[in-house]
Amino acid sequence: MSAENGRAGAERAMENGAAQAAPWWERRAEDVERLIGKYPNSRSAIMGLFWMAQEERGYVSDEDLNWIADKLGLTRGYVDSTITFYSLYHLQPVGKYTIIVCNNVICGLKGSEGLVQELERLLDVKVGGTSADGLFTLQTTGECIAACDGAPALQINQEYFHKVTPERAKLIIERLREGAELEALSEEIGLTKPGAVWEEGD
Ligand code: FES
Numbered sequence: 001m002s003a004e005n006g007r008a009g010a011e012r013a014m015e016n017g018a019a020q021a022a023p024w025w026e027r028r029a030e031d032v033e034r035l036i037g038k039y040p041n042s043r044s045a046i047m048g049l050f051w052m053a054q055e056e057r058g059y060v061s062d063e064d065l066n067w068i069a070d071k072l073g074l075t076r077g078y079v080d081s082t083i084t085f086y087s088l089y090h091l092q093p094v095g096k097y098t099i100i101v102c103n104n105v106i107c108g109l110k111g112s113e114g115l116v117q118e119l120e121r122l123l124d125v126k127v128g129g130t131s132a133d134g135l136f137t138l139q140t141t142g143e144c145i146a147a148c149d150g151a152p153a154l155q156i157n158q159e160y161f162h163k164v165t166p167e168r169a170k171l172i173i174e175r176l177r178e179g180a181e182l183e184a185l186s187e188e189i190g191l192t193k194p195g196a197v198w199e200e201g202d
Helices: 003-021 029-037 042-057 062-072 076-083 105-109 112-123 166-177 182-189
Strands: 097-102 136-141 154-156 159-161
Touching: 029 042, 029 062, 042 062, 042 076, 062 076, 097 112, 105 112, 112 136, 112 166, 154 166, 159 182, 166 182
Parallel strands: 097 136
Antiparallel strands: 097 154, 154 159
């Protein structure tokens, strides 16, 4: 390798390193501007920016929230109150799979409390905790997750599971521990759509 080529390679490596160290909003500046440009009012891009931040490391950091507030011309209080309203955004590191059990009225009547207890037992964590293997974070939400006809329902990352009895919860955890694909699993178990496999009253 010539000295010239060596210098060029070193410069490229430094540029790549610098690019990697740059925050996501710099590396994805075009995506950010495209997202904001979709809306007449830039504040409407707030949810999309939360999502981009979360894609980066699995949760939205304090630094992300400050940047989003500045970028959209919002107060930090407004940004905080918005993100904390939605259970799908995380403000601290979470496991590979975030399980969110709906605790709203219908799911409560259909047994969500027992489901949570079984998940706590299976994962050996309390609600809010992450399992020792780093795979699962268990959360509940008092907000209906819009799956009432499949109550009790839960979400694992973006996937819905309906009519989740404690026995089915055990199967879900076992299969994920075995390395099953999350997207395929909800299909495999047949809990993606209310009533898709299980009869009413299951
Ligand atoms: S009450 Fe649980 S999905 Fe609506």
